[in-house]
Amino acid sequence: MNLSLKKILKQLDVLFISEVDSSYKKIENILRLFFKEVLNTNSLINANKIYEKSFPSILIIDINLKESSGLSFVKNLRKKNKSMPIIIITENKETDILIEAIKLNLIDYLLKPVDINKLIHALNLSAKNILNSGEIKTIITNDIIYNYVDKSITILDKKQSLTKNESRLLELFLINKNKFVKNEDIIKQIWSDKEVSSSAFKSLINRLSNKIGKDTISNSFGIGYGIISDKCEL
Numbered sequence: 001m002n003l004s005l006k007k008i009l010k011q012l013d014v015l016f017i018s019e020v021d022s023s024y025k026k027i028e029n030i031l032r033l034f035f036k037e038v039l040n041t042n043s044l045i046n047a048n049k050i051y052e053k054s055f056p057s058i059l060i061i062d063i064n065l066k067e068s069s070g071l072s073f074v075k076n077l078r079k080k081n082k083s084m085p086i087i088i089i090t091e092n093k094e095t096d097i098l099i100e101a102i103k104l105n106l107i108d109y110l111l112k113p114v115d116i117n118k119l120i121h122a123l124n125l126s127a128k129n130i131l132n133s134g135e136i137k138t139i140i141t142n143d144i145i146y147n148y149v150d151k152s153i154t155i156l157d158k159k160q161s162l163t164k165n166e167s168r169l170l171e172l173f174l175i176n177k178n179k180f181v182k183n184e185d186i187i188k189q190i191w192s193d194k195e196v197s198s199s200a201f202k203s204l205i206n207r208l209s210n211k212i213g214k215d216t217i218s219n220s221f222g223i224g225y226g227i228i229s230d231k232c233e234l
Contacts, residue, residue, distance in 0.1 A: 008136065009034045009035055009126070010034065010036055011036055013036055013037045013038075013057055013058075014035045014056055014058045015059050015060070016031055016039065016041075016060045017042065018060075019042050019062065019065060022113070023089075023114050026116070027114060030119060030120065031060070034123055035058075039054055039056055042065065042066075043067060044065065044068060047061075052192060053164075057130065057149075058123075059084060060086075060087045060089065061074060061088060062090065062112075063088055063090050063092070063101075064090055071088075071101060071104075074101075075104065078105070082175075083175075085129045086106050086107060087106065087107050087126065088110065089114060090109070090110075091112040107126050138174055140227065143156055144213060146174070151164075153170075155213070162208070163207075165190055166204065166207060168189065168190050169204060173227045176226060177227060180218070180223045180225060181225060182224040186224065186225065
C-alpha cells in the first residue's frame, strides 16, 4: 500500500460489523494495523448507535448476520451518507445478491474466507476514494478550510475544532453546496428525528456560524440554511 494512503487510513475510524467467527479475528487484526480505531459490533442496533455517536469514515460489514441481513443496514446508511466507502463481506455467491449490493456504490465485495491481500487492496481503494473525493480537506472559501479527518476549521492559519453536531451540520451543507437544506432535513440528519427545541436548533446554527464566519451560512426564511457561494468547492 502506498505510504500516503496508509497515513490517511491511520487518521480514520472504521466501523466493522461481523459475527465472531473464524474470519473475525484475522480481519480485526489487519484493521487495527491500518486504522486509528476499530469500532466493532455484531449488532445492527449497536451499529446504528456507534454510527450516530462516532461518525466513522469507513464501513466494513459482513452481511450474513444472525440478527438480520446487513444489506438493509447498508441501504439505510446510503440514504444518510452517499460517499462513505463501504466494503461488504459475505459467504453468499448468489448473483441477485451481488447485483443488489453493487447498486449501493461499494468499494468492494469480498467472499469468505476473506483473502487478506484482497482486503488490503479494498482498504487501499477506500483511501484513494476519500483522497480523490476531497474528503480529507475541503475549501469552503479562499480563507476557510475544513478537515474531514479531525473535524476542524482553519481560518487564516488559525485552527479550531468543531463539535460532533457542528461537523455534521457543516458536512451536510457541503454535500448540498449552493442549495438550501430544509430545517426538517437538518433535524433528521443531526438528531435522527428526535424531538429538538427551536432554541437548540438555532443554537447549533449560531455556534457553527460563529466558527466559520457569520456571512458563510445563508438563511432562506421558511426554507432552510446552506452555504451559498460561487467559491464553495468540494
